[in-house]
Amino acid sequence: MVKFLGSLISVDEAVEKATKAFKDLIELRVVEKTVWDALYYVSSEDVVALIDQPRYDRSAVDGYAVISSDTTGASPTNPAILRVKGYMSPSSTPDEYIVKNGEAVELTTGSPLPLGADAVVMYEDTYRVGDEVEIYKSVPSGANVAKKGEDYKKGEVLVKKNTLLKPWHLSIIASTGINTVKVFEKMRIGIIASGSELVEPGYKLDKGQIYNSTSVLVKNYIETLGFTTSKYYGVFPDEKEALKEALFKALRENHLVITTGGTGVSDEDVIRDIVDEYGEWVFRGVAMRPGRPTSAAIINDKPVFLLSGYPVAAWTGLEAIVSPTLYNILDLEKPVKPVIQGVLARRVPNTVGYRSYIRVTIRISSDNKVIVEPYMLKGSGVLSSLVKTNGYIILYENVEGYEKGSIVDVILY
Incomplete structure (x- = not known):
């Protein structure tokens, strides 16, 4: 029996839908941390200066x-x-x-x-x-x-609520004599891999098997956000009961769960069947490449992101959908990634209606121009397209492609 993803929504619609559906489902406790231990926590209230700084001229x-x-x-x-x-x-x-x-x-x-x-x-x-x-x-x-109070004055807000605390935030909090700060607990995210062909690194491969590299990428990506913590639950075969048991355990223990694999259209994609039976879809499939199968659902009143089992497609889902949604849920200001403009070395096509994420390498030419080289090998599983590049360009839905010589914006990793 052939099963379809259905109509695909845009990247922006996916982020909007996930944010709206998940925001009220995630409740983070307020805890107290010292300025020594609060790095990458999110402030739960404004932090106000207790003194003038400097205290005198x-x-x-x-x-x-x-x-x-x-x-x-x-x-x-x-x-x-x-x-x-x-x-x-x-x-x-x-x-x-x-x-x-x-x-x-x-x-x-x-x-x-x-x-x-x-x-x-x-x-x-x-x-x-x-x-x-x-x-x-x-x-x-x-x-x-x-001058006295030139840095900040007593009563001034030093750090606003919903700020991801970096070293400089904690330093200015300490400079006014405050030792503890109220923060939201870190968002707990469970990670589950689905696929009978998957083997964990360190074990010997049999015929038809591949190493589970995607979960490694997902877990470490989540950790780099800072305001999250993750737990990996392992690889589970394409067998409904075992996967359901692991998924429900992860749902009980975490604020949100991310699954990898099992997001396609084959009969073996049992995660889809679990959502159909026990949950509801927020969206299923996004008009982007790679990462088209990226989906979101709610099971047992807990948010679930479903990512492709292919590592590059999973990375795109994280970068384009998951990360922006998590920032939205916490009302965090999204970090500004470094962008550099360069000259495209060759034509890059796109399918109108899709948003494409093209990995590229930038180099400096002999005449000091920034040259942007699209990575030649394609495919959602070509991990070298991330390792051997240093950024990516986005081809938006209304663009048929960029011609050789076009000036493009490169978002650096």
Whole structure:
């Protein structure tokens, strides 16, 4: 019996449908993490500054704190000569010294500005002679001074809710004296491979068998998102009961499940039959290449993405559908991937109505042009098309292809 995917929807429609269907099904608990342990968690509330930063005016350079009017007209041939009262470091307080006319205080970067001083002269524009310093350059009021609250002010939102916490976010949180932050638990994603022909790496192949490389790609891709954690449940043959038992276990233990394989149209594609019997389809098949069988469903009130068993098609499903949907579910700002423009080395065709993801390699020509070389070998299972390339171009649904010499945008991996 021949079974069909049915009408295909666009990539944008697939992301929209999956987001709408899955968003209310995934509930993440709020937990507390220290700033040492919260990397790549998502903030569950705004983080507000407890203090001004800097807490007081401070020096932005190494040099001498002065009253700016004392340096008026100073030059190498006519230096202003000031008496050095002392030395200040970042651990000093502003009231440690009071600077009066004709006086200066030596200090390092980050040191508070002593009372009375309104500017700092850099070391490079001075010469120290005993307890006096010669000033060779006039400075205006405020020169080389970081003003109180210049970085941020008390009460200011430092990190917004639904921010994926990177090292710099955690650093600024720590800089205001906060040690713990409320975050959403990481989204747990279960991964199941389907296919009687699959063998795990490390075992010997028999006739008709292939190694399960796709699940390795999927699990590691999911981990790179940062806000997710994954568990791999293994390879299961094309046998309904065994696969159903594993799938239901993964559904109980995770917020979302991704399956690989079993998304085609043959009678052996038992995952399709499980969805038909126990769940509902969100969509089945996407008008994109590779990755046309990419699908989404709901089983036992849990989201399921169904990816092709071919690694490159699975990667496309992750890149085009799964990743954007997960960012949408958490209301996260999608990361901006580096893009470089180049000249296409040969024609690349496309089927109108499909969105194609073409792996490419970029190189610099002898005349310093960026040349974009499409990878010659095609097919959803050609892993070398990812390993031997460094980016991809997108041919959108309304494009018949790009001619040789066209200027194209390359999205770098």
